[in-house]
Amino acid sequence: MNQKGGVGKTTTTVNLAAALARAGRRTLIVDLDPQGHSSLHVGVDLNAPGRTVYDVLIDDSEPPSAAIRPAVEHLDILPSTVDLAAAESELATLPEPHRRLDRALASLGDRYEFILIDCPPSLGHLTVNALTAAREVIIPMQAHFLALQGVVKLLETVRQVSQAYNPRLRVSGVVLCMHDTSSAHTREVVAELESFFEQSRQAESPWKFARVLRPAIRRNIKLAECPSFGQTIFQYAPQAPGAEDYAALGAALLKEWDAM
Amino acid sequence: MNQKGGVGKTTTTVNLAAALARAGRRTLIVDLDPQGHSSLHVGVDLNAPGRTVYDVLIDDSEPPSAAIRPAVEHLDILPSTVDLAAAESELATLPEPHRRLDRALASLGDRYEFILIDCPPSLGHLTVNALTAAREVIIPMQAHFLALQGVVKLLETVRQVSQAYNPRLRVSGVVLCMHDTSSAHTREVVAELESFFEQSRQAESPWKFARVLRPAIRRNIKLAECPSFGQTIFQYAPQAPGAEDYAALGAALLKEWDAM
Ligand SMILES: Nc1ncnc2c1ncn2[C@@H]1O[C@H](COP(=O)(O)OP(=O)(O)OP(=O)(O)O)[C@@H](O)[C@H]1O
Numbered sequence: 459m460n461q462k463g464g465v466g467k468t469t470t471t472v473n474l475a476a477a478l479a480r481a482g483r484r485t486l487i488v489d490l491d492p493q494g495h496s497s498l499h500v501g502v503d504l505n506a507p508g509r510t511v512y513d514v515l516i517d518d519s520e521p522p523s524a525a526i527r528p529a530v531e532h533l534d535i536l537p538s539t540v541d542l543a544a545a546e547s548e549l550a551t552l553p554e555p556h557r558r559l560d561r562a563l564a565s566l567g568d569r570y571e572f573i574l575i576d577c578p579p580s581l582g583h584l585t586v587n588a589l590t591a592a593r594e595v596i597i598p599m600q601a602h603f604l605a606l607q608g609v610v611k612l613l614e615t616v617r618q619v620s621q622a623y624n625p626r627l628r629v630s631g632v633v634l635c636m637h638d639t640s641s642a643h644t645r646e647v648v649a650e651l652e653s654f655f656e657q658s659r660q661a662e663s664p665w666k667f668a669r670v671l672r673p674a675i676r677r678n679i680k681l682a683e684c685p686s687f688g689q690t691i692f693q694y695a696p697q698a699p700g701a702e703d704y705a706a707l708g709a710a711l712l713k714e715w716d717a718m
Numbered sequence: 719m720n721q722k723g724g725v726g727k728t729t730t731t732v733n734l735a736a737a738l739a740r741a742g743r744r745t746l747i748v749d750l751d752p753q754g755h756s757s758l759h760v761g762v763d764l765n766a767p768g769r770t771v772y773d774v775l776i777d778d779s780e781p782p783s784a785a786i787r788p789a790v791e792h793l794d795i796l797p798s799t800v801d802l803a804a805a806e807s808e809l810a811t812l813p814e815p816h817r818r819l820d821r822a823l824a825s826l827g828d829r830y831e832f833i834l835i836d837c838p839p840s841l842g843h844l845t846v847n848a849l850t851a852a853r854e855v856i857i858p859m860q861a862h863f864l865a866l867q868g869v870v871k872l873l874e875t876v877r878q879v880s881q882a883y884n885p886r887l888r889v890s891g892v893v894l895c896m897h898d899t900s901s902a903h904t905r906e907v908v909a910e911l912e913s914f915f916e917q918s919r920q921a922e923s924p925w926k927f928a929r930v931l932r933p934a935i936r937r938n939i940k941l942a943e944c945p946s947f948g949q950t951i952f953q954y955a956p957q958a959p960g961a962e963d964y965a966a967l968g969a970a971l972l973k974e975w976d977a978m
């Protein structure tokens with residue numbers, strides 16, 4: 459999640475999920491963004507009829523399994539729809555509006571080893587549902603000066619939701635997206651992020667063990683091209699730097715999560 | 719303006735304004751984004767006391783001139799503040815909430831030849847104020863498949879505001895930001911945009927004469943670095959491709975606007 463737009467949330471959700479699936483791990487993408495970009499990214503036709511995450515959130519009796527569709531081997535998706543925009547206000551009228559997704563996903567039992575939730579660029583009801591349901595928060599961002607400005611606010615929101623609804627929530631860390639390895643400025647921004655996380659080790663907070671996740675995901679035009687074919691980077695350009703980086707990030711996170 | 723985040727609104731507002739100022743034209747930047755990125759970009763200290771666009775919007779008796787500060791030669795800024803986030807809801811309680819900026823800027827008379835307004839990534843009261851006050855709309859975006867998805871909705875919003883509050887509003891066109899000239903995919907997305915604008919010539923709409931503006935602004939890390947020094951690209955790296963592109967875009971727009 460990241461309330462800032464265009465930082466790599468969708469690209470990371472889809473390609474990291476695909477990396478986990480390639481490692482043989484049963485993975486589900488939940489597209490919680492009314493823009494439906496994760497759904498488009500794996501070839502879902504947003505205009506075709508079918509149940510979506512909107513039905514699952516708004517209607518207690520709607521089982522997520524009826525809405526889930528296959529994407530690639532070991533990877534399924536619970537797709538979005540433009541109707542989801544209405545959910546931001548409709549959720550407010552329901553009981554325990556922040557816990558709708560949590561309950562729905564709990565009903566899936568252990569069908570999936572990993573569930574990755576793509577959030578919209580906002581801190582509204584949809585994102586709060588994601589933070590209430592999740593175990594971990596991954597924050598995609600660019601290592602740019604202006605991008606640093608939003609991180610503190612984001613972490614404060616995570617803390618508030620954690621305290622109110624999900625005490626076990628923790629921030630795994632930041633995924634550096636569209637990364638330019640050649641720039642000194644980029645290195646300075648990364649250093650600033652790493653030093654912030656270092657200083658957070660001392661006190662209790664959801665980001666106590668957060669860090670800059672590795673590897674960074676280099677800018678690679680193939681990552682911007684594959685959504686237009688409804689494919690993950692591994693289907694579209696498996697030799698590309700974008701595939702290499704997301705595969706390595708997936709392997710690094712699996713190593714950490716399997717050890718927990 | 720563009721309701722999508724991270725597309726180049728701030729980078730374009732500041733560096734295009736700076737290009738106009740370099741051509742000797744008296745220019746004002748209005749920072750309408752609570753994030754305050756345009757203000758940061760030209761070295762304004764958001765924490766220092768002083769009047770801001772928030773005071774001007776909320777308080778009828780507050781003259782914009784009291785809030786305006788110099789940035790570089792021929793370029794001033796009406797800065798933002800984090801308080802502006804409250805304006806989204808406070809504006810709703812005021813009479814003619816959409817026209818507050820229009821009235822405030824009208825009081826400046828002909829003090830400035832050009833006023834460029836940096837909008838937040840949303841279609842709320844602040845952006846509607848900008849669309850009500852403006853003559854022209856410039857849409858920064860990346861030539862990526864996923865970026866195309868938001869354009870239709872954006873233009874519909876422009877049409878609604880134009881019909882309700884500002885019949886003379888017109889869309890100048892799209893500025894291609896962070897442009898990758900080497901990719902066939904990018905060329906296809908640009909072709910799709912150009913063909914959309916071609917087909918719009920036949921009917922009346924605010925985008926009847928809109929087009930893809932030239933030149934595109936190439937990806938250039940210098941453009942991401944200069945905000946951290948509170949400088950425009952012309953101060954920070956006047957020989958860089960980013961400076962070259964924004965200077966050429968400024969010249970092209972001046973040619974069009976001077977002919978009107
Ligand atoms: N490493 C990369 N290299 C090149 N292009 C990238 C990379 N990561 C993302 N992109 C492209 O940048 C754009 C923004 O990325 P993405 O859509 O993943 O961001 P987002 O945070 O999900 O945006 P939103 O806030 O709109 O949901 C997309 O067009 C995407 O294809």
Ligand SMILES: Nc1ncnc2c1ncn2[C@@H]1O[C@H](COP(=O)(O)OP(=O)(O)OP(=O)(O)O)[C@@H](O)[C@H]1O
Pocket residue numbers: 462463600602603604605722723724725726727728729730751753755837838839895896897935936937938939940941942943945960
């Ligand atoms: N041509 C470019 N080359 C390299 N970096 C760029 C370029 N244009 C913009 N950037 C960088 O990309 C990021 C997003 O740009 P910018 O802040 O201008 O977008 P925005 O639309 O104003 O975002 P927001 O929606 O948050 O207001 C910034 O870190 C900026 O410095």
Ligand SMILES: [Mg+2]
Pocket residue numbers: 467468469491495496576577
């Ligand atoms: Mg997205």
Ligand SMILES: [Mg+2]
Pocket residue numbers: 727728729751755756836837
């Ligand atoms: Mg901005």
